[in-house]
Amino acid sequence: MILNNNNGLLLMRHDHLHERDWRNDDCYKLIFSPYGQAEYQLNQGDISIGQNEFFIFNPNIDHKQLKATEEKFLVEIQPSLLQETAQQLGFKMIEPEFSLLSYRHAQIHQWTSFIRDFLKVNEDSNPMSNQLFLENSLAQISILMLQYGSGSHQNQFPKIISEKNINNVLDALKDSYQEDWTLDQMSVVARMSKYQFAHFFKEKIGISPYSWLQLYRLFKSQQPLISTDQTILTIALEHGFSSVSSYNHLFKKIYSKTPTQFRFIHGN
Structure with a gap:
């Protein structure tokens, strides 16, 4: 099923x-x-999207779908x-x-689950009601993408609400992300064994604890990269x-460009 208008589909x-075939969408x-x-x-390489995960393509990115299990669900936003x-x-x-x-x-999972259910039930509904639904849905997902999609507009990894023990670790990492954390230290904060914590974190967040920490560091670095004249070395170490x-x-790996190129494109 496809619903579309001038703002997306x-x-x-x-x-x-x-x-x-390769695609390149604007x-x-x-x-x-x-x-x-x-x-x-x-x-830049292959992207794998796990169960209940999402991925956002920027405009004009060459890509080709290799595989989709049982269902393809996508939203296009102008x-x-x-x-x-x-x-x-x-x-x-x-x-x-x-x-x-x-x-x-x-939040992305909840929104997509609701939309998918609506599309299944209302495939043959009144076209006008479907168009009104589409118009509001595109506005909603635009907000969610900006709030929970990681990118140049964020100065930290998007906030994730999870179980208390995972949240405790996330809070601790945010407070001292410059420190040299180990998996053992994270698991102590979570009050779980190291292997139980690593598996549980990956299951709930979709990435490993260390990957989350590195990404948080990267996103925190974006603001000084864009708005200051600090050297790349200084920003990295700080x-x-x-x-x-x-x-x-x-x-x-994250942006297909170096920090210097990112600074040139997005800097003030």
């Missing part, structure tokens, strides 16, 4: 789940994987709508660049990275 289908595109193991090929929403929400970065990262977030090379490597 909602698509859910259970056939043609493999694409042979819109933002959110992919949600309800059953897991969705895979896309990019020039840049003008996302930029208008960003401006209304007070984001300084009104042309956000989302990171090349898939993960889980409860935000908990062991070396400028590890900072550059992660930045390139």
